[in-house]
Amino acid sequence: MPVVAFPGAPSPASNGHSGATVADAVAHFLDSLGAATTRTSYARTLAQLTAVTGPHHPVAALQPEHYAAVMTGWDTAAAATWNRHLSALVSFTTWAQRQDLLATNPARRLQRRKTTRRGDRTIPQARLEALFTDDRHAVRERVLWRLLYETAARAEEILSLNVEDLDPEFRRARVVSKGGAIEYVHWATGTARLLPRLLQGRIAGPLFLADRRAPTSGRRAPAAADICPLTRRGRLSYPRAEYLFKTAAAELDPHGEGWTLHQLRHSALTHLAAAGRTAPELQAKSRHQNLASLGHYVRLGEETSARITAEHDPAARRRTR
Missing domain, CATH: 1.10.150 (DNA polymerase; domain 1)
Known part of the structure; x- marks a missing residue:
């Protein structure tokens, strides 16, 4: 395997107080x-x-x-x-x-935690539609939520979008996926109707902007590519976007906890599977590399269980006289 040279890297003989910071x-x-x-x-x-x-x-x-x-x-x-x-x-x-910068492993005492399998993470379509059409939420949030759901893209991919990456004529956007591949994601009518209200004439810079202007200097100053050239506002961060979605969704979540941005992708694929889309079609939409990764979505979830139960309820099928 080739070794990438590190500018100014210390030699193996260097002591622990010299070399790269x-x-x-x-x-x-x-x-x-x-x-x-x-x-x-x-x-x-x-x-x-x-x-x-x-x-x-x-x-x-x-x-x-x-x-x-x-x-x-x-x-x-x-x-x-x-x-x-x-x-x-x-x-x-x-x-x-x-790079011969570190001889030991500082992570050796830390262990991965065992994840517990959660129940159905799919958000019911009726609740999503109520969230998407609620005018109490800012246009920025409603576009982001709809775009995540309609494209079934990863949140990092959508938050990294620039205005220049959009292709409104074909309702698609160019994203950098896992591994660095350039791919396209496609949205539907809901996003198409809201998108012009979000852009307001902007032709460059981050698609989703933070609420405030970005600092121009100091440790918190973002890269030039993450600043809108028109408004001077920085790119909306993942933690902030996640917080806003969970807060807004808590009102509709029966458990009052709200939902995560990733659940929009999960829900979109599960709803498509419930509508009869095949695994290869889901793979084309989600851009998963392996079909086995789609098992969570093909397995469907709570909504399908409720519908099947209702459709096969003998008492419900009886006609009243």
Whole structure:
């Protein structure tokens, strides 16, 4: 396997207090990632690592205590969330070791958490439609939710869209999928009707913008590509978008917890499967690499169970005299 040279990397003989800093290594590691969605996801975790150690801390001096401090922020999070952030640290560690920046494994004391299988995660279509058509919610949110559902795309892919990636004539958008491949996702009438209200004449920059103008300097200043050239507002972040959706959905969720952005993708594919779409058709829509990954959706869910029960209820089929 070829080894990518790291500018300024210390030799194996270097001591633990010289060579690349954590901030430099994180920046080079993120630059080495081909998929924008992966880069965005890992950046959140590694920003916390930089905050814990300080930007000038040597990579060679990273210790298990540093990684443990990073993961403390997700101690109360779901197992899947914990595992996602741990995967970012492990990937960074593996890369740093290949560059001879790190001789040890600071993640060695951390373990993946066992995820419990949840029940049906599909959101009923009637509740989704009520959410999508509720004028109390901002146009930005309603476009995002509809776009996620109608395209069945990953949330990171849609939040990474720029206005230039849209092709309104054919109701499609160009996304960078897992692995860095360029693919197209397609939306329907609901999104097509709302999209012009969101754009308001914008022809470039992030499709979904944050509420405030982006800082122009400092640690929190975003990259130029993540700032709208017209409004100077930054790109809407995944955590903020997730929070807004869960808050809005809590009113319709019988459990009062709200739903996640990923459940929009899950629900879209499950609804298509319930409507009789085949596994290859679902694969074309979802862009899964492996048909086996579609088992969650082909298995259908609560809505199908309720419909079958109602249709085969002998008492319900009796005619009243």
